[in-house]
Amino acid sequence: MNVSTNQLLHYTLQIADNALINGHRLSEWCGHGPVLEQDIALSNIALDHLGQARSLYQYAADQFNSFDTEQKLGLFASPALEQKIQAGELLDEDDLAYLRDGWDFRNVLLVEQPNNDWAYTVARSFFFDTYNFFFFSALQQSKDETLAAIAAKSLKEVSYHLKWSSEWIIRLGDGTEESKMRIQKAINDYWMFTGELTTANETDRSMNESGVGVDLNAIAHNWKERVTAVFREATLTMPAETWMQEGGKKGVHTEYLGYILAEMQFMQRAYPNMEW
Amino acid sequence: MIRKHLYGDYGDREAAGGQETNRNTASEWPLWEVFIRSKAGLDHKHAGSLHAADAQMAIENARDVYTRRMEGVSIWVVESKYIHASDPADAEMLYEPANDKIYRHPTFYNLPEELKHM
Numbered sequence: 001m002n003v004s005t006n007q008l009l010h011y012t013l014q015i016a017d018n019a020l021i022n023g024h025r026l027s028e029w030c031g032h033g034p035v036l037e038q039d040i041a042l043s044n045i046a047l048d049h050l051g052q053a054r055s056l057y058q059y060a061a062d063q064f065n066s067f068d069t070e071q072k073l074g075l076f077a078s079p080a081l082e083q084k085i086q087a088g089e090l091l092d093e094d095d096l097a098y099l100r101d102g103w104d105f106r107n108v109l110l111v112e113q114p115n116n117d118w119a120y121t122v123a124r125s126f127f128f129d130t131y132n133f134f135f136f137s138a139l140q141q142s143k144d145e146t147l148a149a150i151a152a153k154s155l156k157e158v159s160y161h162l163k164w165s166s167e168w169i170i171r172l173g174d175g176t177e178e179s180k181m182r183i184q185k186a187i188n189d190y191w192m193f194t195g196e197l198t199t200a201n202e203t204d205r206s207m208n209e210s211g212v213g214v215d216l217n218a219i220a221h222n223w224k225e226r227v228t229a230v231f232r233e234a235t236l237t238m239p240a241e242t243w244m245q246e247g248g249k250k251g252v253h254t255e256y257l258g259y260i261l262a263e264m265q266f267m268q269r270a271y272p273n274m275e276w
Numbered sequence: 277m278i279r280k281h282l283y284g285d286y287g288d289r290e291a292a293g294g295q296e297t298n299r300n301t302a303s304e305w306p307l308w309e310v311f312i313r314s315k316a317g318l319d320h321k322h323a324g325s326l327h328a329a330d331a332q333m334a335i336e337n338a339r340d341v342y343t344r345r346m347e348g349v350s351i352w353v354v355e356s357k358y359i360h361a362s363d364p365a366d367a368e369m370l371y372e373p374a375n376d377k378i379y380r381h382p383t384f385y386n387l388p389e390e391l392k393h394m
Contacts, residue, residue, distance in 0.1 A: 035305070037326050037337035044340050164336065171329065 004210065006075065008144070009063045010106065010203045011213055013096070014249060015135075015147075016056035017107035020097060021257070022128055023049030024264055028115055041164065045125075048157040055150045057093035065090045076104045080269070098268035102258055103251040110193035112248070112257045116186070119172060119179070123186035126165035126230070131197040133162045134222045138214035147212065166230050173234025180235070187231075188239050195244025198223060203249075306355055308334040310342055313350035320352050328353075 026046035033039025064072065072085045080099040084091065111128055115121045136158050139151035172183035198220035200208070207213025231238055247253065267274055305327040311320035323342045328334035334353040342348065362370060374380070 035327060037328065037341055040344075041337065041340040044344065167332065167336075171333075 004206070005063065005067070006071075007203050007206045008212060009060055009075070011207045012056055012060040012063065012147070014106040014203065016053050016060060016096070017105050018111055018128075018132075019049045019053035019056065021105070021107040021260060022111040023047070023053060024260055025111060025113075025115060026121070026125070029121065034118055042121075045157075045161050045164065048154075048161065052150065052154045052157070053097070054093055055153075057096045059146050059150070060096055061091045061093055064096075076100060078104050094268065098265045102253050102261055105248075105253065105257060105261075106251060107248050107257075108193070108196045109245055109248040109254055110190065110197065112254060112260060113190060113193060114256055117182070119182040119186040120190065122165055122168040122172060123183060123190050125161070126169050127190065127194050127197070127227070129158065129162040129165045130223050130226050131219065132158045134219045134226075135214060138219065142213070143211040169230055169236070170234040173231070173236040183234075184236055187236065191239040192242055192245045194223075196246040196248060199244070199246055199249075201249050305329045306357070308338075308353045309356050309359055310334075310338040311352040311354075312338070312342055312348035313352075314347060315349055320350065323347070325356060 023046045026042050026049065029039065029042045030046070031039065033042055064075070067075075069085065069088075073082065076082070078099060078101040080101075081091070081095065081104075084095060084099070110124060113120075113124055115124075133155070136151045136155040140148055140155065142148040142151065169183065172179040174180070198216045200216045204213055204216055208215050228238060248257075306329075307325055308328055308331075309325050310323045312323040313320045323338070326334065326337050326341055328337045331353060335351050338351045338353055343351070
């Protein structure tokens with residue numbers, strides 16, 4: 001089994017799963033936004049993430065299809081995928097999104113956390129957008145041409161996402177007593193999910209060493225600096241150092257992912273190959 | 277007197293908070309008018325209106341609401357209350373006198389043959 005080709009696939013899926021799950025979460029606001037204009041803004045952002053996920057899943061499927069059967073069967077523990085592989089079928093982007101079970105998803109825990117209210121959604125988005133901005137900035141220099149191209153295209157979208165969520169952090173933090181209290185609470189509650197963003201696992205390390213991936217230590221530094229600056233402007237308090245949750249990158253998720261997948265995958269599982 | 281208000285008419289804007297300085301309640305963001313330039317060299321054209329808390333948000337909302345399908349390369353916003361409009365009740369005196377002044381159209385000049393595209 002070829003370890004480095006596996007790592008590239010895992011790396012691609014980590015990025016793709018973050019985009020898909022975050023995009024799905026934001027899409028839940030569609031039709032429920034506090035005002036029409038922000039409802040549309042969030043739907044646009046959700047679609048940006050889904051677009052990024054599509055490019056990455058297509059690339060992951062190409063990689064996967066080039067493996068031999070033995071290597072393919074060792075990669076996922078999702079029966080629906082296994083069936084396809086054993087039948088000799090090639091996978092596509094939809095198979096990767098709809099036929100993998102929760103333990104095969106590699107997104108960070110942060111992006112699967114619930115929307116709760118506007119403050120929680122803004123806090124989660126701000127943490128993720130800040131990471132995404134520095135991540136895609138660095139990934140543009142990837143030795144892998146496809147990832148570098150996807151990064152360059154995504155960075156334009158992500159720059160706007162970060163502007164949007166930063167401004168909302170400031171607006172709520174430096175707003176009324178009520179808005180400040182609520183955004184501070186959301187920040188404190190989701191803080192323990194931020195460490196995982198920049199904690200390298202084996203995939204991250206091996207991809208960074210080969211020049212395909214990025215150095216998460218550098219991103220951690222930039223992330224902290226940006227978050228501190230925005231919090232200062234928003235007159236918000238930086239949460240105290242605390243123990244950080246992790247597990248998403250190795251497939252150990254919070255209960256929330258199961259509910260997301262149940263809703264997202266239902267149609268394809270109930271009516272395989274359905275199109276609309 | 278019963279007056280019929282059409283969208284964009286004087287009165288419609290007032291109902292939406294225009295030409296008044298202090299109508300917005302705490303729960304309602306001010307109304308903004310959005311002007312979009314579709315490509316470099318063309319004029320900004322009125323695209324519609326939206327609600328936003330401040331100018332920066334108005335520009336971003338306009339980007340999200342009015343340029344999703346590549347409609348623009350530049351956005352202007354102005355708070356609707358700063359737009360002053362003519363009163364439809366004055367339409368007779370303002371616009372009808374122009375009806376019989378067709379000589380104001382440049383259609384009475386004889387153009388030379390060699391002049392094209394006029």
